[in-house]
Amino acid sequence: MTVTRFRDSAHYWRTPLLPGADLLTAEYHDHEFTPHWHDAYTIPVIEEGAERYRYRATHYVAEAGSVPVINPGEVHTGSRAVDEGWRYRVMYVPIEYMHHLAHDIASCTQPLPWFDADVIRDPDLARRLSRAHQLLEAGAAGLPATAGTPQADPLAAESALLDALSTLLVRYGRTQPERVFRxxxxxxxxxxxxxxxxxxxxxxxxxxxxxxxxxxxxxxxxxxxxxxxxxxxxxxxxxxxxxxxxxxxxxxxxxxxxxxxxxxxxxxxxxxxxxxxxxxxxxxxxx
The missing domain is CATH 1.10.10.60 (Homeodomain-like)
Structure with missing residues (x-):
């Protein structure tokens, strides 16, 4: 069976509905990310293929439908895990935004949200994140509604964004563990x-x-x-x-x-x- 390879293609963009964030729509085959970190929460959803990455001294594989969240400031890599490569959508969400959202959800002061290293395999969460990302992208590009593209409605996009990120926080948000001296x-x-x-x-x-x-x-x-x-x-x-x-x-x-x-x-x-x-x-x- 012939495998259709993804091409190395990436589109970065921004939206006023998520201030200070970078968003990415991309597919990769040959590209490999060297060890690096981001100053924001890295929240991807893998849509096709699979990505391999090293994080906290462990190798992980995130397949289609999974959400491999990376905490701010933590070193990680990225490369293909299958022959065709991988396609994904990513939100690089500012720390302040996530922290404020955690306060709003709990209606009281909260510690900084933290996420475990394991790949999140939650089809419902992946669907919510993917839809929010698509709606935000359609609005940022000024796209009209088509058969395969959601309506570029800022109210719908912002609602979907809050729904997706609050679902992530409620289901998987943790407090950064107290660690022994390092x-x-x-x-x-x-x-x-x-x-x-x-x-x-x-x-x-x-x-x-x-x-x-x-x-x-x-x-x-x-x-x-x-x-x-x-x-x-x-x-x-x-x-x-x-x-x-x-x-x-x-x-x-x-x-x-x-x-x-x-x-x-x-x-x-x-x-x-x-x-x-x-x-x-x-x-x-x-x-």
Whole structure:
């Protein structure tokens, strides 16, 4: 039997009905996401095929109809798990939005919502998330209703969004567990992060980080990787990419953003950006 492969195609977009969020409609075959994190809740629904990803030191496979939620700031990867690849819809929902929604649902102050690492296999939830995403996309694109496209009605779209995200929170929302002491709580890690995140365009040596925390370069690198899941240079590139989004949205030229973010040149920036977001920065900016 011939397998129809998905193509590497991604469309990022935004909607005023979910302020501050990025939304993605995509399919992938060859593309592989390198270890990275997002500053928002990553809420995908797999519509066809299957995705393989590494998260919290464990490999998972999310097949069609599943919802593999990733918490903010947690490192993960992504690649195809079946020959044809995978197609999915993703909401990158701001922390503040989810936290406020949790307050509204409970009618009282709530801790920050947290989700277990396991893939959520809940067909009803997947249907709600997929429909909300479709309605939001139709509204953002100004599409008229067709046989295969929901009506672009902002009231219906916002209602579907609240229904989907509240269902996710009520059924699967948890409180972040109290953890035993980890290297992430080590003040030396915080010091190294501060050094790495400041003056991104200034070159930095591992010896500089090590000296700041009175460790050898070997021990500084090992401590940092154990705490964050990434070596210092990769973590710094993640910060560069995250901080590049605002100036790109503001319309600044890609080459200018690349230089200000500390990348060697535009091609270096584009290569890293595509590994994280699945599209080059120019296309992301145009969307």
């Amino acid at each position: 290297p992430a709580g080590d003040p030396r890690v915080a010091t190294m992060k501060e050094r790495l995140a400041s003056n991104l365009a200034t070159p930095l040596l591992l010896a500089d980080l090590a000296a700041a925390v009175s460790l050898s370069p070997f021990h500084a690198a090992r401590l940092f990787a154990e705490a964050t899941g990434l070596p210092p240079h990769a973590w710094r590139n993640q910060i560069r990419l995250q901080r590049s989004l605002a100036p790109l949205r503001a319309g600044r030229p890609v080459a200018e953003v690349a230089a200000a973010s500390g990348f060697v040149d535009q091609s270096h920036f584009t290569r890293h950006f595509r590994r994280m977001f699945g599209v080059p920065p120019g296309r992301w900016q145009a969307a």
